[in-house]
Amino acid sequence: MTDDRRDDRRDARGRQRGAARSRGQGHRTSQAPSQRRRATDPARTAAYDVLREVDASDAYANLVLPPLLRERGIAGRDAAFATELAYGTLRLRGRYDAILSRCVSRPLDQLDPEVLDVLRLGAHQLLGMRVPAHAAVSETVGLCRDRVGAGPAQMVNAVLRAVGRTSLSDWLDRIRAEAPDETTALALTGSHPVWITRALREALHGTGRSTDELADLLEADNTAPRVTLVARPGLVEADELTAGDREARLSPGRWAPTAHVLASGTDPAALQAVGDGRAGVQDEGSQLVTLALAAAPLGGRDERWLDLCAGPGGKAALLGALAAGRGARLVANEVQPHRTRLVRQGMRAVPDDAVEAVRTGDGREVGTEEPGAYDRVLVDAPCTGLGALRRRPESRWRRTPADLGTLTGLQSELLGSALDAVRPGGVVAYVTCSPHLAETRLVVDDVLRRREDVERLDARAVVRDVLVPGAEIDLGADDGGAGGLDVQLWPHVHGTDAMHLTLLRRTA
Structure with missing residues (x-):
């Protein structure tokens, strides 16, 4: 009897129909397959558009997403979803690419960039967010149909189903097992380029910390900052x-x-x-190093301060407020005119009598043009930004080791100019938002080798003096490079960006 019923459900071409269809109660959509679920919700579309801007225009997600959400009226939970989807996908791109490469039949660099971004968004929903698998797949396929086309949507559907058949922990175990060495395994599972992972390991060791902290550091870089x-x-x-x-x-x-x-x-x-x-x-680490410059021990007058590389203006505004309370005046210098405008805007609440000038100029020339003219100088040097990868996740995929040569040369010139611009007895703070040793201790050591009129101060003692009363901070082993005098903050230890601070006093 069972076989007869099944035969009754077959159509004229021998295809088996469901029970409802065999009784004439089924519903057939008027849409062609390519037209089904052509779109997805605005939050997912916004996240996709951010990824495309980041890839195609070298934009920064934190500058693209907020105005996009406002323009499209995306708010509340939808805005939070779009933010996590965009930023999370950018942070964990390396991990997801390692997984996707095992589910796609050709190298990922042979896929259209639009399709690859769709796949990454789907992978993050499946493996990094609390999105039901069926919704993650169907909504991502709809996004692909809407933004890319029906043809690629079929491939996206198949690939994401393959991704979702394995748990994240099992995927990570597989990647570790197939990696050629431990550093590469950490880089892939922790979603950082291998060269950055190696540099962070060396920086931990070089600042008196254990290299066993590397996995925690990578994880902190992948966590949204407060x-x-x-x-x-x-x-x-x-x-x-x-x-x-x-x-x-x-x-x-x-x-x-x-x-x-x-x-x-x-x-x-x-x-x-x-x-x-x-x-x-402003990141708390950024605040801390600025407060340290203002608190560093100084002999003689304390009237004229300089922020040598002031853009976009967060540290300059804090320095200006501190200067106002001490009767000092601040000069904020920035080489890029559009960033000078940002500095001026950021300092709009600082009393006029505490701001001598907000100007556009080459910081490398200040030491020659104004020798010995300042009492305190901040050098917040342009750097790779490896200390703020949790805040600007796309940076890790843009930077290359070749960037270091150009940047470290510039950093040395700026620091030399700052030391010429500060008077004897005055203090210079050398700051980078990078823990890379080539941009921190090695730059300072290189400059000091060529000078006999500079001494290193105990930046650790100064930082401890400006802490919230009762706070105890772990700054690593006392022999952690530079005689244990410099400060290196870490996301996984301090919950801040990885800010570096060296304090230098100009001698006679």
């Missing part, structure tokens, strides 16, 4: 920071007395103090 505000001293009090948003919640920073952590879900731009420049969004 939004931290700076309350610029003398311009705003802590209890005024949430004005303009009754739902905003703040907690004190861990290290810097000026730092306040904003609870997730609050747009800092909605806060009145941020809007008028009395406060700003």
